[in-house]
Amino acid sequence: MAAVPSSASLPLGLTLQPDGVEWIQETYLDAFGAQLFATILLVLLVLLGATSASRVYDAIRSRYGPKLGEIVSILILGVVVAVVVYSFSAIWGVLFVLEFTLESATIDRWEAAQQIITLGIAITAYLAIRFVNRSIDTLAETSAVTKHQSEVAHHVADVTIIAAAATVILSLWGINLTNIFLGAGAITAIVALTARETLAAMLAGFVLLFSRPFHVGDWIEVNETGGIVTDVTIFTTKIQTFDDKHVLVPNDEVTSSQLTNYSRNNQLRVEVEVGIDYDADVRRAREIIVDAVEDCEIVKDSPNPQVITKAFGDSSILLECHVWIGNPTKRRTHDARTAVIESVADALDREGISIPYPHRVHSPRGEGFRVESAPREEAGISTTDD
Known part of the structure; x- marks a missing residue:
């Protein structure tokens, strides 16, 4: 076996090639066949260790949750990688490469303190x-904030904490x-010019x-779009109209x-409009309409129904006729209007008050005119059936 270069001293007097490792190399790993056999054995041990680590991960995940399972699996993976790299280097006699790498990566106390503080x-x-996120979720469970507010609060809190931590670390x-803030300001100005509508929608959110x-x-109703609010995001408000159309309205709009x-x-x-005959008693008609709509189950007792002469x-x-309904929806509005119209029509019919339809009266000016019809024979129209 080729001679292994002498190892340089590592920090704290440590060495990667103690006397026990040198003795194993000289006694059992002095031939190529032994090194190859040890490498195959190392691969088999890695596969066995991976299977065991998977079982350990499943057991910890089922008992303590996925987060702790992931942490344990990462630690095990790190230890396995370190052991495999060291063992492979020791088998093939290249531990000096690891020592050189560690010597190159040696840091002083100030850098170590910076890394630990970071x-x-x-x-x-x-x-x-x-x-903070758990506090926001707990607050959302009490209905103090809406789902949209909790989501926005999550993002704002996360960005604020990350920005503060990054500032301290830098x-x-x-x-x-200073240079970073100047660059960020320039980038912000460019983005503001190229994405004005998006930023306006975000600020409106x-x-x-x-x-x-x-x-x-x-x-709600925004301009000519009316319906039920289904979601509110940073940029848009989602509305489901009453004809089942889903409309995205920008928040700035x-x-x-x-x-x-x-x-x-x-x-x-x-509001329901009712027309009565000019010969009818208006005050009596108003009382009849009020009494009729008060019997409608969907109509609220307070405020009281009112009828005005328009x-x-x-x-x-x-x-x-003015009536009020509770828990207003489009369906309840239609139901209330239908109930009021039917009740008013029945009540006025019972009292003999007619709801007239338009009449047209034709009156001539001056002497007027007379329309005469000529006999069918003179007009050339046959009076007998064919």
Whole structure:
């Protein structure tokens, strides 16, 4: 076997080639066949160790959860890799390569302290993110915040903690933050110019987060789009219309347009127009309509139904009936309108008050005119059937 170069001293007086390893190399690994056999045996041991590690991972995962199982598996993998590399180097007599690599990677105390502090800051940031996210989830379970607000709060908290940790780490390693901030400012300006609409929608998403003009499940109307809010993201508000269309409305359009929230007050006024004959008693008709709609189950007792005289129509006096419903939805609005119309029509019919339809009266000017019809024989029309 070729002579192994003498090992250089490592930090703390350690060496990768103690006397016991040299004795094994000289006694059992002095021939190529022995080295090849030891390599095959090492591969078999690695396969056996991988199978055992998999079983250990499954056992720990089933008992303590996947996170602890992943940590243990990573530690085992690291130990196995280190042992395999060392054993392979010892079998083939190249331990001096490892020693040279470790000597090249030797660091001083200040660099070691920087690395330890950096690792501590990273672990602290990770634990802080987990704590804040769990606190937000606990707050969301109490209905204090909506699902959209909790998601946005997660992202904001994570970015804030990571940015703070990165600033401290960069300062620790002596990196000038001024140039980084100047570069970030220039990049931000370029992005702001090229993605104005996207940034406007994102800022509008934060405005909706804090102003909370509506929640998921509310019935809203933005411009000419009306429906139920199904989700609110950073950039868009998702609305399901009543004809089952899913519409994505940019958040900047939501904040800059007129917004109507029909679910906000948990009640809604439904208006129904009724026309009565000019000969009818208007006051009596109003009382009849109020009594009729009060019997509708879907109509609320408070506020009380009201009937006002609206206008003189072409063929009737127009009355307008106002009723209120609770838990307003589009379906309940249609049901209330149907119930009111049917009840009013039946009540007015029982009282003999007619709901007239348009009439047209033709009157001539001056002397007028007369329409005469000529006999069928003079018009050339046969009076007998063929």
